[in-house]
Amino acid sequence: MPTVVFIPFKKARQIQAGATILAAANQADVPIGQSCSGDGICGWCKVTVVSGAENLAPPTKLEAKLIEEKLFERNERAACLAVVRGDVAITTSYW
Numbered sequence: 001m002p003t004v005v006f007i008p009f010k011k012a013r014q015i016q017a018g019a020t021i022l023a024a025a026n027q028a029d030v031p032i033g034q035s036c037s038g039d040g041i042c043g044w045c046k047v048t049v050v051s052g053a054e055n056l057a058p059p060t061k062l063e064a065k066l067i068e069e070k071l072f073e074r075n076e077r078a079a080c081l082a083v084v085r086g087d088v089a090i091t092t093s094y095w
């Protein structure tokens with residue numbers, strides 16, 4: 001099972017491949033900003049991928065639209081939409 005590491009918290013959570021970063025964060029009791037409950041609208045769930053970006057599924061059309069509209073940097077993903085396939089480490093600007 002892939003491991004998601006939440007760097008500032010020194011927490012790691014193993015999750016089923018195919019789950020989102022947000023699901024891992026919820027299971028690890030790590031706070032992720034959100035106001036649309038994962039509908040891909042608000043962009044508050046933006047996280048910075050520190051390592052393992054290649055282990056995330058490519059953005060869906062919905063996430064790609066959000067990334068463009070919210071001006072995400074290249075290493076940023078929407079936690080509610082980014083699907084984990086392998087080990088990844090993340091942080092945010094507000095942790």
Ligand code: FES
Pocket residue numbers: 033034035036037038039040041042043044045046066078079080081
């Ligand atoms: S929670 Fe709103 S876009 Fe992810």
